[in-house]
Amino acid sequence: MTSRIAALWHRYWFAYRVPAETLGLVRIALGTALLALHFTNFITLLGVDLSGARFHYLEPIWYFDLVGIEAVVPILSLAVFGLLLASTVAIILGYRTRTAIAVAILCIFYLKGVRDSAAGDVHHRYLMWVHALVFLMASRAGEVLSLDRRRLEREGRVRSFEAWEISWPLRAMQTYVVIFYCGSALAKLRVAGGAWFLDGTAAQKTLLEKSARWSFETLPLGSELANFPTLAWALVVFTIVVELGFPLVLLMRTVPRILFLAGMSVFHIANGVLLGVNFYITPFLFVVFFDVSKLRGVWTRAWWRRRAWNRPAPQAGGT
Numbered sequence: 309m310t311s312r313i314a315a316l317w318h319r320y321w322f323a324y325r326v327p328a329e330t331l332g333l334v335r336i337a338l339g340t341a342l343l344a345l346h347f348t349n350f351i352t353l354l355g356v357d358l359s360g361a362r363f364h365y366l367e368p369i370w371y372f373d374l375v376g377i378e379a380v381v382p383i384l385s386l387a388v389f390g391l392l393l394a395s396t397v398a399i400i401l402g403y404r405t406r407t408a409i410a411v412a413i414l415c416i417f418y419l420k421g422v423r424d425s426a427a428g429d430v431h432h433r434y435l436m437w438v439h440a441l442v443f444l445m446a447s448r449a450g451e452v453l454s455l456d457r458r459r460l461e462r463e464g465r466v467r468s469f470e471a472w473e474i475s476w477p478l479r480a481m482q483t484y485v486v487i488f489y490c491g492s493a494l495a496k497l498r499v500a501g502g503a504w505f506l507d508g509t510a511a512q513k514t515l516l517e518k519s520a521r522w523s524f525e526t527l528p529l530g531s532e533l534a535n536f537p538t539l540a541w542a543l544v545v546f547t548i549v550v551e552l553g554f555p556l557v558l559l560m561r562t563v564p565r566i567l568f569l570a571g572m573s574v575f576h577i578a579n580g581v582l583l584g585v586n587f588y589i590t591p592f593l594f595v596v597f598f599d600v601s602k603l604r605g606v607w608t609r610a611w612w613r614r615r616a617w618n619r620p621a622p623q624a625g626g627t
Contacts, residue, residue, distance in 0.1 A: 321479050322472035326599045331474055332402065332453030333600045334481075335444055339400035341592035342412075342437060346392055348586060349433060350419050353389045356382045365425040372421045385422050388415050399444075402454020409445040413438055433586065436488055436593055440481050447477035481596040486555050489572075493551035511540035515582060529581055547575065557597060569594045 364379045365372065372378075392415035398408035416434050424430050448469065450456045460466045550572065557568055573591035580588055 322475050324475035324479050325471070326474060326478065327601045328452050328469040328474050330599055330601045331447060331449040331477065334478065334596055335402065335405070335449040336400050336453065337592065337595045337600065338437070338440055338444070339396055341589055342396050342399075343393065345433070345437065345589040346389075346396065348589065349423070350389050350392075353385055353419075356386060358383050358386065367428060368425040369421045369430065371417070372425055377421070377425075380422060380426065385419065388418050391415055392419065399441075402450050402452075402456045405450025405454060405456055406445050409441050413441055413445075433590070436485060436590070439484050440593065440596070443477045443480045443484070448473055449477065478596060482558065485593060485596065486558060489551045489554040493548050493554075496548065496551075511544045512537045515540060543578070550575065562598070565597060569597065 362379055362381070365377075368377060392412060395408045395412040395415065399405060399412060416438060420431070420434060444450075451460065451466075452469075457466070550568075554572075557565055560568060569591070572594070576587045576590050579585040
């Protein structure tokens with residue numbers, strides 16, 4: 309039994325059979341989605357008056373408090389935002405990938421700290437993204453479909469990918485996303501209790517509170533849905549069941565997996581429309597659950613082959 313469990317463990321983490329270029333395509337896809345996420349979260353920085361008044365935080369976020377950051381510096385925030393965009397583009401292109409990822413993570417922490425310290429609440433829109441970046445930074449994702457690959461070829465330092473080097477970062481990202489959603493459902497049940505799950509009026513109250521907070525004109529559908537507590541309760545049940553069942557996505561074949569994750573994407577869109585929770589970019593993370601190298605058409609494949617720096621990496625040489 310012990311050896312069987314060990315074999316299953318090894319197979320799960322280190323024998324996920326996909327081409328090496330999948331790592332590069334995932335890096336490109338996540339980096340492109342991150343650009344959109346940066347603008348949706350920090351676009352207000354473009355309207356900052358650099359010569360305006362400087363104000364102090366009343367309640368800085370914990371890591372700002374730890375290092376002694378007490379006030380907003382408008383020009384610094386704008387400069388960090390520009391650096392964040394530049395480093396994210398570098399991630400997409402695969403230029404000095406590990407350094408670019410490290411810089412992007414630091415910029416995210418700073419700008420998110422500015423935002424949360426000023427707003428007085430803490431958002432978690434970047435949580436899964438930052439962890440995905442950490443896994444990419446620890447992997448060899450920058451050595452395929454990248455400018456780094458071209459540099460390594462010039463220097464004669466290209467080496468083939470072992471199967472486990474392709475497998476583990478993708479499995480790590482998949483596992484983290486699964487734990488995040490399943491943990492979210494458990495947290496709802498732990499904090500709100502079974503009453504929230506069984507009582508339709510709890511969801512009704514949430515819809516009314518959000519609509520009142522953001523104005524009924526901004527979230528008209530949420531206030532309308534509050535008139536139908538049974539339907540609101542059904543959406544709560546759907547949310548809990550799907551989040552608790554998220555680990556099943558690892559066992560699904562391609563078509564059921566697409567349908568399941570499409571349902572989760574609709575869930576995120578509905579959250580934005582009904583509750584004003586901006587997680588519209590989150591579904592792009594689901595790319596880690598697919599071998600995206602299979603999605604390229606004939607013309608795309610020919611386009612990639614014409615470019616030396618996009619030559620496919622050597623296939624896995626072992627387990």
